[in-house]
Amino acid sequence: MNYSYVLLSEQDGKFYIGSTGDLRARLQKHSSDVVRSTAHRRPLRLIYYEGCLSIDDARRRERYLKTGRGGRYLKQRLASWLADIRSNKLERH
DSSP states (O other): OEEEEEEEETTTOOEEEEEESOHHHHHHHHHTTOSHHHHTTOSEEEEEEEEESSHHHHHHHHHHHTSHHHHHHHHHHTHHHHHHHHHHHHHHO
């Protein structure tokens, strides 16, 4: 199985979108400063992933999710969860 996935940076509140053939190993790399593009944005939280049968499909889905339309899809798909996260942050401050 291959995956496209979305991480949420708890530091800056932005998404990181990627694809991989081994989701667990890739998440471990993100957590241990191995990935330069996310090392400065930790801690990261896996908030969404999709399984694909081929790596080409996972990469195609990754590219889509990085577009404006894909970003809107993610925000709509995760709307309730994102609203809960925002309200919890406001309550803490």
